[in-house]
Amino acid sequence: MTNRLPLNFFLRDVLEVAPGLIGKILARRFEDGRIERYRINETEAYRGMDDLACHASKGRTPRTEVMFRQGGTVYVYLIYGMYWMINIVVGEENVPEAVLIRGVEGVKGPGREGRVLKLDRTFYGENLATSQRIWIEDGEPVAVIKTSKRVGVEYSGQEWSEKLWRFYY
DNA sequence: GTAAGGATTGGC
DNA sequence: CCAATCCTTACT
Numbered sequence: 001m002t003n004r005l006p007l008n009f010f011l012r013d014v015l016e017v018a019p020g021l022i023g024k025i026l027a028r029r030f031e032d033g034r035i036e037r038y039r040i041n042e043t044e045a046y047r048g049m050d051d052l053a054c055h056a057s058k059g060r061t062p063r064t065e066v067m068f069r070q071g072g073t074v075y076v077y078l079i080y081g082m083y084w085m086i087n088i089v090v091g092e093e094n095v096p097e098a099v100l101i102r103g104v105e106g107v108k109g110p111g112r113e114g115r116v117l118k119l120d121r122t123f124y125g126e127n128l129a130t131s132q133r134i135w136i137e138d139g140e141p142v143a144v145i146k147t148s149k150r151v152g153v154e155y156s157g158q159e160w161s162e163k164l165w166r167f168y169y
Numbered sequence: 170g171t172a173a174g175g176a177t178t179g180g181c
Numbered sequence: 182c183c184a185a186t187c188c189t190t191a192c193t
Contacts, residue, residue: 044188046188053188054188055188077187077188078187079187079188079189080187080189080190081187082189082190083189083190085188085189087188100188102188108190109189109190110188110189111189111190112189112190150188151188151189152187152188152189153188155186155187
């Protein structure tokens with residue numbers, strides 16, 4: 001499987017795209033030309049300005065601006081001063097939705113994943129449909145996808161922290 | 170249980 | 182300007 005997912009894969013509701021990305025392949029071409037592929041096995045959905053766990057719920061800021069654009073682009077941010085998190089912006093313009101890629105096979109934890117992928121601020125706004133250094137390919141479908149509460153969002157209150165918007169297998 | 174670390178945000 | 186906060190990890 002080496003088919004890059006088309007733009008319209010990302011132009012759907014985040015609650016369809018987040019589970020849909022389980023089993024797909026995150027491909028990365030490094031500076032030296034080496035291409036590595038990682039199977040996605042854990043994602044989380046962040047959905048709109050009403051979702052208090054979503055960074056964009058506090059409004060459109062320089063940090064969250066990319067989430068308001070049309071789907072198919074990358075949203076990266078630095079957390080705890082050391083870890084780059086990668087999210088995929090999805091849906092229509094002006095509706096801030098994104099899928100956090102929390103885990104890939106063989107890598108434990110989203111922070112380590114960002115390190116393995118050698119992410120940095122320059123990936124902010126990267127276009128997944130055209131980028132030569134990061135993209136997503138089709139992969140073997142996963143039979144059973146599990147769900148749970150999202151991790152690390154207790155601060156957003158019961159209504160939002162208890163949504164079963166984490167997907168994994 | 171908690172320190173590490175840097176950017177973002179909101180308050181003054 | 183200042184300080185709290187943070188979609189984490191690794192260590193005791």
